[in-house]
Amino acid sequence: MLELRIASRLGGFQLEAELQVADRSVMVLVGESGSGKTTLLRCLAGLHRPEQGRIDVDGETWFDASRSLWRPAHERPLGVVNQELALFPHLTAAENVAFGLRARRVGASERRQRTAAALERLGIAALAGRRPDQLSGGQRQRVAIARAIVLEPRLLLLDEPLSALDASSRRTIRAELKRLLAELPCMTVYVTHSPAEALSFGERITVLEAGRVSQTGSRESLMRSPRSRYVAEFLGVNLFRGSLAAAAPPGAAHIALPHGDLVLSERATDGDQVVVVRPREITLALERPTGTARNVFEGAIEELVPEPPDGELVRVSLSTRPPLMAEVTRQAVEAHALAPGRRVFASFKAAGVLVVPEPDA
């Protein structure tokens, strides 16, 4: 169990974050660049000392400002993999992996055996004698992961671990990493900017915005009720803020948006509302639909993005007013010859518009 509650000021930037990670679980940390993800990770790693707060891991206190207690990085049972990998260029793959064991004075025979096992586990035993400059990007990635897990850390910190890879090796290593994380008995904090990675790795997701946690919860709860535009956009959900229109026809409520109205089936309370339309609820058609859908918007296709990158679904961003994100099957894209620039009608039922309860805070 990891519990963190810290505050730190860096220049003009203020980080105030809380984080809880359960045993053997993966917490995905998302946020725009500059939101404080890296600083938070550096605090966990023992590379940046916050001014206030406390960090406890498995009942041990790593940091407690009130007691001036600070465990430096080299005294924390950690594994770290960064985007830049930071492999030692003058050491072979095996020496890189053995580095932490050597630093912790593990005896030579045990060191050899554990190094070999870690290399084997990542499928790079044959590359043990090569230096980083003689390895491909994917192979370097595996060395970095082996180096981090050979110490059997209690906390694994992964900072955009796959983003330096090309698409095809990212896919294979992502699958391997996922299997590996399920096997390892440690807690993991996984920083990513990729929605696909966030959804595939994290049972739980924490969102940092401007140095604060804006939302934390299961991926389902985030999908169901994203609390901010950033979360909604990150997860690919349409989120709108508007006010309940005064002149609502019977049987339905209207939400007035800057560019038009949405029709809801729920009886919403008065005042400002946040509503969500899940991309899957939206149907695309080339002709104006004649069915029962109450919400119809016309616009051009801006972009088509397969989601997940290797999956059967395609995210379609539309220049409708308001802008919408739809999710359709690959077959639908091919059947309607959907392409950027093409004008389409996006429609969804009134029941597809969900009112998001305001956060309690």
Next chain:
Amino acid sequence: MPVSALASPRRARPSLARIAMLVAGSLLVGFLALPLVALLLRVSPADLLARLASPVVLDALRLSLVTSVAATAIVFVLGVPVAWLLASRDFPGKRVVEVLVDLPMVLPPTVAGFALLMAFGRAGLAGRALAAFGISLPFTTLGVVVAQVFMSVPFMVGPARASFSGLDRRLLDAAATLGARETFTFFRVALPLALPGILAGVAMSGARALGEFGATITFAGNLPGSTQTMPLAVYVALQSDLDSAVALSVLLIVMAFGLLLGLRAAPVGSFWGHTRARAADR
């Protein structure tokens, strides 16, 4: 050719700047090379070898080698940790330390030698304490080494510090997260990766120690066999035996030239296969 490509848009005016640069360059290179050539032409190779075999020259050569190697070793052992501290952390009085380390580079060597006498002379600040242990530095071979160390420190610390500062901070952080204390990181990561700069420091400080004259003659005197290093022997020979002076000078030039050329020719740039890494990234 990059130069012509750079100049091509201005071809209309057959660039005056380029001609000026060429003239300035030729003048400077000629100015630096001419004295060396003049010295080399002064004696025939056979004569040179004969002169080099004379006892005075051999004594000076032996003394110079022993003292400058010893001085370089001391400067290495003391200078590299200081370079690491200066590169890796801030501490109160850091500016003062930086100035102290650089000072010998701009101080007149005679002033340095005089100051050493004030400190380590028989009546000096530390000299009396040393005398209690039976150690006397002025006018001894050890004093030569002390003078050389004093003068060559900046030439070791400068390049080593620059090399440490240029290390990828993320590698040092990675070492820490793998459980490495600072000393472990220093010996296993920082030192091997900063090796090119440290070797440069060794060559530069070695060359400086070899050429040391003013501080040595002021602090250690000019005693043949015990404190008369090659530069001092050249100075003495100039007044009596010009051919020996030439032979010694040629030898010093060759040694210094060799040290600096060796530094540039050594494959330090690709020491850890960095060139190959760059090729692989492309």
